Amino acid sequence: MAVMETAFDPAYGEAWNRRQVADALSMPSTHALVVDADGAIIAGDGTTTRAPAGFVLSRHVLDEEELLLIAVVPGCRRRGVGETLINHLFDAARGRGITRIYLEMRRGNPALHLYRKLGFTPIGERPNYYRMANGERIDAITFGCSI
Numbered sequence: 001m002a003v004m005e006t007a008f009d010p011a012y013g014e015a016w017n018r019r020q021v022a023d024a025l026s027m028p029s030t031h032a033l034v035v036d037a038d039g040a041i042i043a044g045d046g047t048t049t050r051a052p053a054g055f056v057l058s059r060h061v062l063d064e065e066e067l068l069l070i071a072v073v074p075g076c077r078r079r080g081v082g083e084t085l086i087n088h089l090f091d092a093a094r095g096r097g098i099t100r101i102y103l104e105m106r107r108g109n110p111a112l113h114l115y116r117k118l119g120f121t122p123i124g125e126r127p128n129y130y131r132m133a134n135g136e137r138i139d140a141i142t143f144g145c146s147i
């Protein structure tokens with residue numbers, strides 16, 4: 001939650017609250033990976049003294065997995081932490097027998113560059129799917145990646 005609270009621009013209303021995260025993680029199909037500033041995986045339950053720098057949340061269904069949220073604290077960006085997080089996710093997902101990862105992104109999010117660099121390609125669009133805090137609508141773009 002410490003990462004969540006600093007990483008997302010409130011204008012887009014993308015951050016989840018503690019309850020939403022807890023509900024998601026209570027399902028065995030939902031997975032969380034938390035890393036420190038070096039990209040090393042740490043426990044996400046507060047039992048480590050290493051400060052969390054980023055996390056990725058995902059959910060699998062059969063042999064497909066959806067990347068639900070990824071975030072890196074502003075002070076640790078553009079140092080490869082996001083890329084490392086997604087590579088950790090790929091490894092963990094392969095271990096679950098996953099062959100394809102999907103995600104959905106609001107149009108204009110610079111995370112696009114990260115996704116494309118790691119092999120995600122656009123496969124669909126949902127016009128006006130997200131609503132910003134000011135009521136404006138933004139398209140969603142869906143990406144897929146075989147792993």
Ligand SMILES: CC(C)(COP(=O)(O)OP(=O)(O)OC[C@H]1O[C@@H](n2cnc3c(N)ncnc32)[C@H](O)[C@@H]1OP(=O)(O)O)[C@@H](O)C(=O)NCCC(=O)NCCS
Pocket residue numbers: 007008009068069070071072073076077078079080081082083084105109110111113114115117
């Ligand atoms: C998206 C996010 C997780 C990226 O984390 P990061 O640790 O900065 O990403 P990395 O340093 O691993 O970036 C790897 C590559 O992705 C691309 N990239 C990442 N952020 C970028 C940006 N803001 N603009 C352009 N390219 C970017 C670059 O190609 C980068 O490689 P380079 O730095 O060698 O050029 C981070 O910016 C973030 O937390 N954003 C807010 C939350 C969010 O919008 N999440 C996505 C929707 S859930």
